[in-house]
Amino acid sequence: MKKNVTFGKSLIPLLGLIAAAACSIFIWKAGMNFPLIVGVILASIIAISCGWRWNNVQQMMVNGVSRALPAVFILLAIGMIIGSWIASGVIPTMIYYGMMIIDPSWFVPLVALVTGIVAITLGTSFTSIATVGLAFMAIGEGLGFSPALVAGAVISGAYFGDKLSPLSDTTNVAAAMVDTDLFSHIKHMLWDTIPAFLLSLLLFWLFGSFEVAGSQMDSSTVEAMMQGLGAAFVIHPLLLLLPVLTILLMLKRVPALPALMGVSLLGAVLAVVVQGTSVSSIVQFMTSGFSIETGVGAVDSLLNRGGLTSMLGTVGILIIATALGGILEETGSFEVLTKRMMEKVKTTGTLIGSTLLTTLAVGLASGAQFLAIILPARTFVQKYKDMKIDTKNLSRVVESMGTVGINLIPWSVPAVFASSIFGISAWEFIPYAFFIYLVPLINLLFGFTGWTITRKDYSHEIKSTPAKEEAL
Numbered sequence: 001m002k003k004n005v006t007f008g009k010s011l012i013p014l015l016g017l018i019a020a021a022a023c024s025i026f027i028w029k030a031g032m033n034f035p036l037i038v039g040v041i042l043a044s045i046i047a048i049s050c051g052w053r054w055n056n057v058q059q060m061m062v063n064g065v066s067r068a069l070p071a072v073f074i075l076l077a078i079g080m081i082i083g084s085w086i087a088s089g090v091i092p093t094m095i096y097y098g099m100m101i102i103d104p105s106w107f108v109p110l111v112a113l114v115t116g117i118v119a120i121t122l123g124t125s126f127t128s129i130a131t132v133g134l135a136f137m138a139i140g141e142g143l144g145f146s147p148a149l150v151a152g153a154v155i156s157g158a159y160f161g162d163k164l165s166p167l168s169d170t171t172n173v174a175a176a177m178v179d180t181d182l183f184s185h186i187k188h189m190l191w192d193t194i195p196a197f198l199l200s201l202l203l204f205w206l207f208g209s210f211e212v213a214g215s216q217m218d219s220s221t222v223e224a225m226m227q228g229l230g231a232a233f234v235i236h237p238l239l240l241l242l243p244v245l246t247i248l249l250m251l252k253r254v255p256a257l258p259a260l261m262g263v264s265l266l267g268a269v270l271a272v273v274v275q276g277t278s279v280s281s282i283v284q285f286m287t288s289g290f291s292i293e294t295g296v297g298a299v300d301s302l303l304n305r306g307g308l309t310s311m312l313g314t315v316g317i318l319i320i321a322t323a324l325g326g327i328l329e330e331t332g333s334f335e336v337l338t339k340r341m342m343e344k345v346k347t348t349g350t351l352i353g354s355t356l357l358t359t360l361a362v363g364l365a366s367g368a369q370f371l372a373i374i375l376p377a378r379t380f381v382q383k384y385k386d387m388k389i390d391t392k393n394l395s396r397v398v399e400s401m402g403t404v405g406i407n408l409i410p411w412s413v414p415a416v417f418a419s420s421i422f423g424i425s426a427w428e429f430i431p432y433a434f435f436i437y438l439v440p441l442i443n444l445l446f447g448f449t450g451w452t453i454t455r456k457d458y459s460h461e462i463k464s465t466p467a468k469e470e471a472l
Helices: 007-028 033-049 053-067 069-088 089-102 104-122 126-143 147-166 169-177 182-214 218-231 237-251 256-273 279-288 297-303 308-328 334-342 348-366 369-386 391-408 413-422 425-434 433-448 464-472
Strands: none
Touching: 007 033, 007 308, 007 348, 033 053, 033 308, 033 413, 053 308, 069 089, 069 126, 069 237, 069 256, 069 279, 069 297, 069 308, 069 413, 089 126, 089 237, 089 297, 104 126, 104 182, 104 237, 126 147, 126 218, 126 237, 126 413, 147 169, 147 182, 147 391, 147 413, 147 425, 147 433, 169 182, 169 369, 169 391, 169 413, 182 279, 182 391, 182 433, 237 256, 237 297, 256 279, 279 308, 308 334, 308 348, 308 369, 308 413, 334 348, 334 369, 348 369, 348 391, 348 433, 369 391, 391 413, 391 433, 413 425
């Protein structure tokens, strides 16, 4: 006989995960796979102790992982894109011309702005980070900027664009989960997104100016990198048509996976035709990552990456995290935690704060954006209606933490993905990704001041009861 999971028991997997993560990151230096496995084991033990059989628990994990499969294939496609776009000369061309025209004094805020524009157009932070973001990392290294600062600017721009793009899957999911119109949701998000991004640009300009003033930017490094790129690749502006085509495909609403697979294959064709790469080599690059020795260490370290296999670590974390989320959702652990929080909700401020905290808790437990958006949105939607607060406030809040703020969690899928692309630890770039903590903080401020919080009377809606549902 199944028992309800108590509040204390529902906390055990989360606390175990956090404790194991702290040990793994700071002491064992073993990454996040093991801590997530600890979370799965603890959640499974709690489920079995409450009356579920192992077959039930196993099915919960399968259900959780099945929701992540589209993201898994997109990650693998991005790995192939990185390999083929480097081999084709597309990313080297972006780096080459970027080094030629960018002014160091405005470089860091420009990184965030350009990445943001690309992300709005593409509707995806991951592709923006893996393409234009990777190019900016190389340019920044050539100009002498801290990799962590540049990575923070790329991430801030990527999630600014992802958050506001009508093509973004997370933006569409957040609106759909609370029964609000997509463009009403996007318009309402301007109140937190624009101020946060403008403040971020100011901070990037200040930090970038400090680095320019405090260091001797060596032009010979830039020249050496440009010479190394020119010697190793055919550099031509027409190669930039491939990123333009990618943007056009997204604007035409071509499904993400076919579009990404298509541009990765086009990159392979360009590598063969333009760069003279053999078919066997391009297959290896798309599988295991690009590899070259130009004689310029900075060029080699930034370009020797990508490939389908480079994404397997991120995919592994995504699978384990969503398996854990599946157990916690279907055993009712998340519901127990959120109900305890909702008992304390009396004001708009505490409601917004509870929504942010719940979304953060789901992110801590699962590391997955979709779960961090869907579960709190489904849990809190009736509470917002009961308090006569427009549900577009709810969709804005869950996006602020579920889409953007989740990057504050070093073991979350977005943070692990960015870390694998940039080759630096999430702990290094998180302090500089100003946008990812400004957005949740601004929402918290709005909640306690009432600014931008819109009201709506839902009393005309008919609440379904269990008896009515059975009659239906």
